[in-house]
Amino acid sequence: MSPVTLIRGANASVTNLLPAVSNVTVGFSWTVVQSNGPATEVVACAIVCGQDGKAVSGEHVVFFNQMLSPDEEVAYDPDGSLPGGDLEQIDVSLAKIPSNVMSIALVLYVNPDLRTPGTFDGVRDAVVRVLDRSGAEALRYEIETKDVGSTSAVVAAELYRRGNEWKFRAVGQGYAGGVRDVAKNYGFTL
Structure with missing residues (x-):
């Protein structure tokens, strides 16, 4: 099976592409352009x-501090x-997700503790891609750097529930205020 490649704003059914799969892995990868300053450290996280x-x-x-x-x-x-x-992965057991959970936001951010005010310019x-547990890629979204370059956090994609179906949406929404703005938007404190 060839993976389905999405563009920003598009979505696809995980349930239809992987009908026998109740556990998926979300893989994240990126390349950091080397500079003379502090290295940009990108972090992946999921918000249930x-x-x-x-x-x-x-x-x-x-994320890495709350696994x-x-x-x-x-x-x-x-x-x-x-x-x-993949540089980081998050495993999702779709069958275990309680009925009150409607989506999982998949976020990349520049670690503010290591580089201030780092952005995605580098x-x-x-x-971001969805794999079955064997490692076979089903879906992928290549984030356009031009859409998020001057921001320091991006909601890359989202897994969301539509009736009995799980879908994947390519979001690509950058946040200039970084992970703090993401936290504010999603209602949690750092």
Whole structure:
């Protein structure tokens, strides 16, 4: 099966593409342009959202410092040997997601602790993709650097529930205020 490549704003059904799959992996990759200043460190995270589009709680923000959501349906994968060129991965057990969860925002941000005020200007080839557990790619979205270059956080994509179906949307929404603006938008504190 060839992966479906999406453009910004497009969506596709994960349920239809992977009908027998209840667990998926979201892979993130990018390239950082080397500079003479501090290196840009990009971080991936997932925000598990309720019906209001906000994080269910602060514990529902999954990243390297909080690696598992409370219901264990979303997990940050710290493995250093990731398949397919992914730099970070987040595992999602679609079958375990409680009915009050409507979406999972998939975010990339420049770590503000290591580079201030770092932006995506130095980031190229950013990709978010959905894989089945065997590592086969089903969906991919190549984030346009021109759309997010001067921002320091981007909601790259979203997994969302539509009836009994799970879908994937290519979002590409940059936030100039970085992860703090993302937190404000999704209703959690850092």
